[in-house]
Structure formats: C-alpha cells, structure tokens
Amino acid sequence: MTVEVSELRVHYRTLRGSVQALDGASLEVGDGEVMGVVGESGCGKSTLGKSLIRMDGRMRHVGGSVRLGGEELPIADDRAMQRFRYHEVSLIPQYAMSAMNPTRRIGRMIRELLESRGVRYAEVRRELERRLELVGLGADVLKRFPIELSGGMKQRVVLVLSTLRDPSLLIADEATSALDVANQRAVAEALVQFRDRGFIGSMLFITHDLALVAQLADTVTVMYAGRSAESAPTSELLRRPRHPYTRMLLSAVPEVGTTIDESRQEGIPGSPPALLDPPSGCRFKDRCPLAFEQCATRPPFIEVASGHRVACWKAE
C-alpha cells in the first residue's frame, strides 16, 4: 500500500514551550517500496517514525495527515490507532537489543504478545519458525531468554517478530545502527528479502548511514530541521542532488579509494537550528552558501523532475 505523509507537524511539549521537531514533513512511499529517510540527528527522522505508529505522551499532532493506502491514519488518537498497530503498521525500534522482556523466554513473550492482539499462537507458530530460519536462526531461540542471544541475533528476532503480521508499512528506525558491519549487511539483506517475499509492504528505513541507503533504498527523503528537504529515487538523488544541504551531506561521505592525504573530507559548517524557536523561512539558510533574500520565506516542496521533489528556491 502506498503511504502518503503530507505536511505532517508534530511538536513536543516541554516546560519551555513546544519543540517543533516535525514541522511540515512530506513524503510518498509507493507500494513495496523501500524509502530511506536520512538527515543529521535532531532533524526529526525518529519523530516521524514514532508519529506513524505511536506518539508518546509529550508529542502533539499539530497538523498534516498520514494516509495508508488511501485511508487516513488516526495518528493523534491512541485508541483508534490501536487497530493499525502491528497488523498494518509495525516497527523495528532503535533499541532492538533491549526490545524484549529480559525475564521471559522469547517464545513465551511472542505468544503473549500475539494472543493479546487476537492472534492464535498455534496458527502462526510454523510461519514464525520458517521466518526465523530465513534469517538464520533455529526454532530453539524461542526457548531462550534474550540475554542468551548475541546482539545480531536479537536484532533478527525483533525483525521477524515485528514483521510477522505482514504489515503494510514497516518503520525501521536505525534498525542496523547498533550492529557491526557484517551484521548490518545481514539485517539489511533480510529486510529486502522480506520485502521481496511480500512479508512487508512499504518500508521507511530511517538512518544516518548514506552508504546503506544507497544499497538498500529505492527512494530517499532527506530531512532537515523537521522538514523534508529533498526526495528522489536513490540513484537520481545520489547523481543529481538539487538541494544544497543534500549536496553537502553527500560530499561529507568519503568515497572508496580516496585517502585522507589526497582530499580533506568536508563537513557542513554550523549545526542545525534549535527547534524550540526555529528561524522563519528556509531553515537551512544560515548554513547555506547559496542563501539570498527569498530564503526568508519558506520554499515549497515541489516536484522539479519526475519523482524528484525539492524544497529550495535555487533548485530547478
């Protein structure tokens, strides 16, 4: 199913005022598509992921909408959202290493979770074991406690558990960030495999790892300070980035074959704006080498080429 997020605004309530963590994020994921969501930390990636499945008590839906296959997700209504969770929208959390109850055997925890969601464990047990096998785990992990598993194994168990109901949308929030390179690759490949087999509909792959996105994602959305900056098919974005922030982000990634002696890696000077009281207009203007007067008004997120959307006045 397609996922359409348009102008989503979610703020955090704090004692000092509302932090505008998500302030006009838009993206569109096609059916069966893997979209990478990238950006510096604090750009709203994780807030976006959380908003689509479960907002915590401090988060407030201010505006914008999320549509899943044409149906609007009631993201602000915790109760109404319940029926979508797990069955339609699922999550591989940032903290997959500690996502399982440490004092329950994994199989029992899965059974209790499934039965609390109205699924008979006996009916899905064979499928569960089959999928565990697909990610290289034996059925005996179900008899173990989480601390008996390595980090990579836990990650894969969570991957299988999260996708067991064949969700239309999977949010993978830094799903591989805590793993070593070999495990990262294994988990990333398992995700793609699950998508290919139809276990997962669309996927939002939230990460700060551009190299992984280049390998894994069909499309990429670059976020900056709570807004979508640029969105395009992966190869297009890597070859022809239009937004100055995307360009600088890409130039900050070392290429294979270069060494430190030959070229000094460029970072992006400055840091993202504080979102408690963000600047008006384009939020990147203070760090942007191309900034001019018009940047005082917010640039629209418009399509400049087929499937390629940019929020920048200088992009053609």
Add this chain to the structure above:
Amino acid sequence: MGRYLGRKAVLYALTFFVAVTVNWMIPRFMPGDPVQSMLGRASVSDPQARAAMEDHYARLFGLDVPLWKQYLGFWGSLFQGDLGTSVWLFPTPVTEVLLDAVPYSLVLLLPAILLSWVAGNRFGAFAARSRWLDNTALPLSYLLTATPYMWLGVLLAWGLGVVAGWFPATGAYSFALTPAFTWAFLSDAFAHWVLPFLSLFLVAFGGWAIGMRNLIIYELEADYSAYLRALGAPRRLVRRYAFRNAMLPQITGLALQLGTIVAGSLLTEVVFAYPGLGSLILEALNNRDFFLLQGAFLFIVIGVLIANLVVDVLYVVVDPRTRIQMQGGA
C-alpha cells in the same frame, strides 16, 4: 546451580562463624561482671563465704578457664543447644528463656514483614497508575517510612489503645490468662497482637510502596515496554511484565531490610511490652545478663541468615538472568 549454592553455603557458614565469634566477644569485653552481680544479690559480707561463692559462680558461668578455652567451650556447648545459664532469671538456662520468647517475636515479625511486603508492592504498583493516587498516596507513604517505629508505636498505643480503647496497649495477653490453645486465650492474644503488628506493618508498608511505585515507573519506560506498546500490546500485558520485573529488586530489598525490621521489632516490643526477643534483650541489658544477650543475638543472627538464604534461592528461581549466568552461559 550446585556450584552456586555451594559457594553461597560457604559464604553463609563464614558469616555465621564471624557473627557468632563477635557475638561471643561483645559481652565478654563489655564493662560489668556477672559474678559480681550475682554476689551483689546475695549480699554476703563474710569474705570467706564470698570467695567460695565467687568461685562457684565463676565455674558455673565457665569463667574460671582461660579465654581461648571459654571460646572453644562456647562452640562446643552451642552445638549441644546449651547457651549457658541466665543471670537475670538465675538459674533458668538461656535456651529455655529464649524458646519462651521466640514464638512471640515470630508471630509478630513474620506477618509484619511478609504482609507489608506483599501489600506494599501491590499498592505501589497500583499507585503508579493514576496521578491522583500518586499525589495522595506517595506523600502518605513517605510520612509512614520516615516515622520511627517506636514513635508510631507510641501514637498507636495512645490513639487506639488508650484513647479509643479498641485494643490493649501492653503485653501479649491478659494477666488473668495462662498461655494455652483455648479460644479465650487466642482471641485475647490476637487483640494484644494487633497494635505492635500494625506499627511494624505500617512503617514497612510505606517503604515498599514507594520503592515499587518508582520501580514500576522505571520499568514502564524501559525499552521492552515501549516496543510492546508500539506493537499495540494492551496495558494489561505491559503492566504485568513491568510488575514482574520490578519485583526483582524488591526481593533483594527484602533481604536487605530484614536486619532493620528485626531492630524495629526490638523497639516495638519495648513500647508495647511484648514478651519477644526484643524485650528480652532490653531486660538482659538492664540486668547485665550477657549470656542471655548473647543467646538472643545468636537467634537473630540465625534468623536473618536463614531469611537471606531463602531470598537468595528464591531470586535464582524468579530471575532467569542469574540462572543463566550460573550455567556459565552468556
């Protein structure tokens, strides 16, 4: 598991040895001489008779031999259940005096410790779920734990005993009765038991409730709770997991608290003139009866060690992580 228990057993044996040794030392190096105190009672002025009596008492209390022999002899008679003769209740054996008092202490302590633990944990977990309850129950719990046992004891004795007159404020039973398994005695003993029990129960209850409330809140914010909620698990399931996991530190806490509760019972028994080990310790101190004191401490040491051992074993059963570490895994 066997190795773990073996290691624990050695540790407990060592603790027992050290505790008994210290226990033996304290009264002997304390000022005051039991022989002199016995002589004082007899008020004999003839120096020859005095010397003979001194000799008799010294032999009776085993004080006529060198210290190291006294120490070894102490261990020897300990294993025969002989803890010497009481000075205060001369010539009753200490063991007999203690065995009369221990049931009262147990009847007071065991329900107070266990019920306050169970009820406090339940209540704390319950309080963590609503803001209103949290705002009223928490300060009350703080007030309860901050109250010293004897102060609460005095308040209860005065309020419910003297002013309201609902319960008798002193003793374990009415003087008119003798201990027996009759309905009259048991109901009378129960009425006497309520106030001292309540003072112990309330103070401990507040502490457990606060601890549990904080632990539950911590567990509800743990990653596994967040994950379950994101996958739409009902509150009931998330709470069940949180409660179970929050119980683990509370079990350890129970073991740690035992010593304090025993000390609290001492004060409570003094306040309510309840004839348990606590009152006995006070009497022993007042009468310089260091054999009795020694015996009472020994019983407390044994009690605390047994309780800790039970908690240790229990912990292994409830927390898979300790079990797995024992098997040398992960």
